[in-house]
Amino acid sequence: MTHWTERHDVARLLPELVERDLSSDRQRQLQEFVMSEIHQDLRAAERAPRRAPKRRLILAAAAVAAVTAVAMGAGTLGLARDGDAPRAGGQGEELTPVAQTFELAAAYAAARPFTAPRPDQWIYVESRIRNAGAVAQSKGLEPDVTSRTWKRGDGKQSADLHDGRLVIVDGTNQYVVPPMDYPTLAALPTDPRALLSRIQEWVAGPGTDQERVNSASFGVIASILRDNLLPPTVTASLMRAAALIPGVTLSSASEEVDGRQVTVVGRVEDGSRYEQLLLDRDTHAFVGHRTVAVQTGEAQVTITRLAARVVDAAGQTS
Amino acid sequence: MSLRARVHAGDPDGFRELFDEHVRSVYNHAFRLTGNWSTAEDVVSLTFLEAWRLRDRVDVDGGSLRPWLLGIATNVARNVRRAARRHDDALARLPKADVVPDLAEEVTDRADDRERVAAALTALAALRKPDREVLALCVWSGLDYAEAAEALGVPVGTVRSRLSRARTKLAKLVATGRIRPPGFWEPSLSHGQVKGDRGIAVRFAQENAR
Numbered sequence: 001m002t003h004w005t006e007r008h009d010v011a012r013l014l015p016e017l018v019e020r021d022l023s024s025d026r027q028r029q030l031q032e033f034v035m036s037e038i039h040q041d042l043r044a045a046e047r048a049p050r051r052a053p054k055r056r057l058i059l060a061a062a063a064v065a066a067v068t069a070v071a072m073g074a075g076t077l078g079l080a081r082d083g084d085a086p087r088a089g090g091q092g093e094e095l096t097p098v099a100q101t102f103e104l105a106a107a108y109a110a111a112r113p114f115t116a117p118r119p120d121q122w123i124y125v126e127s128r129i130r131n132a133g134a135v136a137q138s139k140g141l142e143p144d145v146t147s148r149t150w151k152r153g154d155g156k157q158s159a160d161l162h163d164g165r166l167v168i169v170d171g172t173n174q175y176v177v178p179p180m181d182y183p184t185l186a187a188l189p190t191d192p193r194a195l196l197s198r199i200q201e202w203v204a205g206p207g208t209d210q211e212r213v214n215s216a217s218f219g220v221i222a223s224i225l226r227d228n229l230l231p232p233t234v235t236a237s238l239m240r241a242a243a244l245i246p247g248v249t250l251s252s253a254s255e256e257v258d259g260r261q262v263t264v265v266g267r268v269e270d271g272s273r274y275e276q277l278l279l280d281r282d283t284h285a286f287v288g289h290r291t292v293a294v295q296t297g298e299a300q301v302t303i304t305r306l307a308a309r310v311v312d313a314a315g316q317t318s
Numbered sequence: 319m320s321l322r323a324r325v326h327a328g329d330p331d332g333f334r335e336l337f338d339e340h341v342r343s344v345y346n347h348a349f350r351l352t353g354n355w356s357t358a359e360d361v362v363s364l365t366f367l368e369a370w371r372l373r374d375r376v377d378v379d380g381g382s383l384r385p386w387l388l389g390i391a392t393n394v395a396r397n398v399r400r401a402a403r404r405h406d407d408a409l410a411r412l413p414k415a416d417v418v419p420d421l422a423e424e425v426t427d428r429a430d431d432r433e434r435v436a437a438a439l440t441a442l443a444a445l446r447k448p449d450r451e452v453l454a455l456c457v458w459s460g461l462d463y464a465e466a467a468e469a470l471g472v473p474v475g476t477v478r479s480r481l482s483r484a485r486t487k488l489a490k491l492v493a494t495g496r497i498r499p500p501g502f503w504e505p506s507l508s509h510g511q512v513k514g515d516r517g518i519a520v521r522f523a524q525e526n527a528r
Contacts, residue, residue, distance in 0.1 A: 006478070006481060009500070012501055013489070013503075015438055015503040020345070021345075022345060030362055031334065034370075038330050191330055191331055
């Protein structure tokens, strides 16, 4: 047929081209950027009743200012720029400061380079743990300790250092709920709602009241973030899932902890403890986890991440 | 649920899958239209953002979404700035690529490949934009006339006449020695190696056009 010949004739004038791929890190970065914009659009649509169903993709000026500030390396998490008029057509809702903070943390996490551990490699996490106050003393807890823990890529063993001795433990400890082995955590849903549902299934049975579910879910997310190094898409999803839990507040936009400027988001549990996530104020990288007594404002336990990486054997730190 | 149905329904995981499946196609098509890998990255992001914005229009019945995405990418590539403005300066929020280029990619660029790319871009630059777009879709992206028509939102006859015009123009370039004669680029035994996972020779229209 003539039209096929035409195409063939043109093709003969032109070289075959080797196709390129984006590097896997860059491809993931672009993908996470697109997914982040999609999720923000979905959240904005949830807050506002549908007025223009086909023209919803828009981010509020506040979110633009905040994320642009991060992209430019600026320090402050600003809200709406002065003089920003609402968009024509009444589209868009502002993300709350908490939601913005988690979104920035998710975006940062998603962009980290990451190579998954082989099954026989280990994930090493090093943290500084500071126990303060009378309660810690009464329990005989050391005030300032460096924790070094390892988890095997296949989940079959874990290890830590006790008094300088490496202790390796067999078994995934399948009775632990929630499961904390690398393969299970690395396979968590990348959709934040699905991930939150999974966590809620872990922490609650039928009839558990919603506040306890929320409280336990936030605690689980905090401990997963604190004790693990996970694929960037999962870490990003954990941050977004945390944003979905009611009762999380921004308690400090900028505070110094362990020599780092951090933003503090957290949730009051049992009316008495503030469970907090510490995020780098500028990059929104995960820095640590802190428990503060509501009544006294005193930090009881502060855990900050010192290192996290894949290593070839338990006991190795690089 | 089919991918089309999930895209239409606005399922975020569907969009994640859509991205994985078609990012290479979009990226390379964008390069052919813009001549610049960095701009091609921007086109990739904006294409998928536009796809999200236009998801309601996707028919739940139908084949691959590739023609639809390449059509969007073609639109975006026409004017990257205008597309960026529509998305609230989304590009300002896009994480910047590392300043140091990925060395692994540089190593696999052989002189032969660079010559081919230069020749392709020379040919494309000589054409009017509508003809260039059709050429890129039909020759390197492997779309047939109906798919290219769907991608561009024009009648099949328009695709054929643009391709015909492109052929006439390219023939003139051959006559003036600006591009190689027909058959020059026929794959020879000495080339066409697959370089790991970095490059896969595109079996172009020669094999498909019958």
